[in-house]
Amino acid sequence: MRRRLISGLLGGALLLAGAAGCGIPENTEVRVEGPGPAAEGGSTSGSRGEPPSRTAGDADAEQFVRNFLSAAAGEPDRAYHRVRQFIAPGDRDRLQVKQGSEVTLAVVRLTEDPVIVDAPDRTVVTLNVQQVGQLRTDGTLAPPETSTTTYTFELSSQPGQEGRRDDGLYVVSPPTALLLSVEALETYYQSRTIYFWNNDRTRLVPDQRYLPLAVPDERRVSEVVKWLTAGPSAWLRPGVSLLPDSTRLINNATRTDGRWEVDLEMPEDRARLEQFGTQLAWSLSDLDGPLDIKIRNQSQEFIPDLNRRRQDSPVHQIPENFQRFCVYEGSVHPLAYAGEPSGPAPVDAKMNRNVVSAGISRADQQILAALVVTDAGRQRLSVGTGTDPVSVFTRSAKSYAAVGRPVWLRSTYRGQPAGLVVADGGLYRFDAQAQLSPVSLGVPGAVTAVAASLDGHRIAVIAGAALYVAALSPDGAGVTLGPARRLHTRLTSLSAVDWYGENTLILAGVAGRPAVYEVSVDGARESRLEDKIGARVTHLVAYPANAVGHLGAAMYEANGVAYRSGPFERIQPERVQEVNPPPAGGGAGNPTAPFFLY
Template sequence: MSRRVATAGLLGALLLGPAGCGIPDHTEVRVERSGPAAEAGASIGRQVEPPLRTASDNPEEFVVNFLSAAAGEPDGAYDRVRQFIATADRSQLQAKRGSEVELTVVRLIKDPEVVTGQDESEVTLTVQQVGQLGADGVLKPPESSVTSYSFGLRPTFHEAGDETDWYVVDPPAILLLSVEALDLYYTPRTIYFWSTDRRRLVPDQRYLPRAVPADRRVSEVVRWLTGGPSDWLRRGVSPLPDRTQLINNATRTGDRWEVNLDMPGDDGSRLGQLGSQLAWSLPDFDGQLELKIRNQSRLVIDDLEQRRQSVRLYPIDDAPQRFCVYEGAVHALGDPGEANSPVAVPVVAGADTEVVSAGLSRSRQNILAALVVTGQNGRQHLSVGVGVGPVTVSARSSGAGFGSMGRPVWLRSADPQAPTGLVVADGELYHFDAQAQLSQVPLGVSGPVTAVATSLDGHRLAVVAGGALHVVAVNHDGGALTTGSARPLPTSLTKLTAVDWYGENRLVVAGSADQPAIYQVGVDGVEETPLLETTGAAVTHLSAYPASPTSESMHLGAVMYEANGVAFRGVPFERIQREQVQDVTPPPPGVRAGNPTAPFFLY
């Protein structure tokens, strides 16, 4: 077990002990065959407050509780942390109030070091900066690159001389929050903004303190929506009209919620879209919702669950198909040890084409196909075909080709008339269309681009560039494609090689954790869970079928990868055998069969 996992286990045990107020209502249980847990519909449960200063039995537990004290309602964050600090040193804390409150979220790389002295102990925290959590629930990128913090612990005693509790002396000037405390005292919530073309809802992850009373949770979500999207997402979405704001708090009568807004320039269609945003942004609320504009009733949604069912988030189904490349062509993959019905390959490649990798997607009745092929000059080219399957892949990128190309991916556009995709070639990111015309996409990050993946909504990318993981919003209205500022994501992995979307707000990433590994990583870098702690060799190809909040099998994300020329599927992972490749002729006796490579999903 890695040091990082051991540290998380220790801190988790302490957080769930006396300081954690018992067993939490929201935990993640890792099951080997399961992928992401439910994201949009997770229950908030009862209120949970961070621990008090006197709740600790030993210095180690006190440190864990100190890293939890800032959690909860933002207005009380400084007061809660000040209770842990010796009176004479409280002025060292740079206090802010209201909307200016920000918590510095850190991941502990190893257990806190506590060196006991005669009068006080010295504590050293070795950390990775994760981000700045604001009062609006947004986790922004880190503002600091500090990798360690030190402070003292001064004990207090009973009259009998027994040590009872501690105070922090010479504290950090900021509010620290561990990722374990963030998981325990906050609920990740997904709110939704319409894409710039207003055809699709795009998710934006926030964090709601579990200390917020149930009757105020609707108000908090409405304020998040009126406050606009996270900065990195702005390029791909459309905010509410300027100066839209909530008037007082949302109110409830029985199972009916009433939301009163000031919304300049409102119109019926925009208000109807806001109703759909609220229905999906409040997935654990049913019943009625009434929207008022300056106290005038404008829209009543009789059934929030019915509205969610009528406004589909993502155009995918529960029946992804597995394919691979074998002997230079695309073939379907069957399930191991089962009698599989033949699956038709939905592409027709040229007879002289040697396929290296492929990306297929469904767009209503059409198949979108992109193949990386090797030309006569030994260089790699992109071939594209669009239509009702089987699609003839005939359009080919112009020019002399590239030394290497990554797996091509399609943006899941809501406009079937403008299919568009992305591919990495020779360290640069390119946009391509149905005619295989390539145009370079500037990302504004240093270092070569080595991998790209597209989200379920089609307006967010995950990119590996310069050896680091990034997410970036994309706008592809009218066929043009522009990107916002790339947001780097902190992760313990190094030497990243591949990425794909594993859920609505989760990624699956291949890199090194002292040895080649595959991790599940949250869209903001907070969550980090090993899916496979060693792959034996660097992963050169990675593909996932992401779990969706609208899917009946939303707990079952799926991953396939290739390392050292061998393909695997899971979780748990097992090798993809040649016998699983459909529609191939077995080799003659004595001739060694090749390996299936570059596995991918069609959905």
């Protein structure tokens, strides 16, 4: 018997992932990937984005397995048919897909190269996988429905032609689910971001979807409108508002003389229509030109130029640049790099003492500062708000053995500013008076890290060494979290997380050795950013890439040494400013707990 390994199935993805962590010039650590070329009315895609057929591999078992894990990709109504073509006729009814029900695809990540064992009369294939999620017809990636980690099936020739492969291979005793590899998801789908208003309709919140590349261009606008009218992904629903009941697309969107027209069944509410226009403009970020929103074929909201609407109603109102800071010898200090703005520490010198870590943000012409400080061998949260530099701070009444990096919630800026912090394994909300209130996450295990998205309505949490995301809504003097959704990633022993983009996280853990990965908000896409780390990452921060074109950056700390991306390099002591005398390396201490101010 001859044992063969399929190395190419994962190799391409790892090569692409490795490219993300090397050779990137300063301040261009992350690029914001657009949704692709603008759709043109009247054009068609033909066979674009269609997965390979059963016979495309010329009877090569390795290629056949790759193709089988791609067969379900494309338009949902053909997924069942495409997979059946790969299966031996006598075994096709083993697929557990009911006609007339929604077709969902089990998205899996191979945890090792598939093993193919040849014998004279059969070939046995073993797939060891991680369940990532269920791809639904609305483009959402829902949590997985099974915990199966191994699939075994056989390959054979056409029944009656055993030993001959002239007609290609077939799957015998197939998996009962429609499998789709994460590589196929990356290859045959377009990742798109659509937007929903938060519950008080003051801020747009991103939602990730997948659109098959096989969908013709002229239908893409219709698909996005259907997604918006159907509502957000299940995990995001508690943090956003829905369109009015019974809102639906009447006919497919059309384009005439360069103008898109969308005809809806929807209540005639002037304010809601204008907001829907903004929501649609951002959800169709690859389009420009005019858009006419009609209700029952009567024009109600005409947008002369979609790009202008996006410019007039930005998703994120943040500075184009950030400043880097760190903790050095117990105080917050600026870091200086060529081509980057640098300014004094936003904390009054008298209060800038005994600092372990800090979370500082700009809001409404003010500075929001949260410092973790030492006090008699324990730690407290010290919070202050005001003009730069902040001079009045209040410390938490209770001290803790360990307090994590505090994060401010941008969703609360217009009201009472608030943030989240981890202390002694629990998650807490804090306010401007340093009052800490426990927040129930509803998942097992101690909480070790928390991060908040740029919109302020989504959080990422590490609890029980697992990664979760949850929707968040301000609720009077507190916050309300929706059910936490677990994300499955290749990394283990997770230690730190932050938001790296609208729909991506930066995550520290172990992949054979300590590493930092970029991971999509649903866990499906991941790429290695850095794996030449000699110790566990204990602190990780990011300036997130976002929809208005700002590029991202990252910094982390491991074994008491801080690093910055671009590519990752050590932050030398001489980069630390406002130190007298200036540190010159050698015996100088190391800067720690770096963070971004923006």
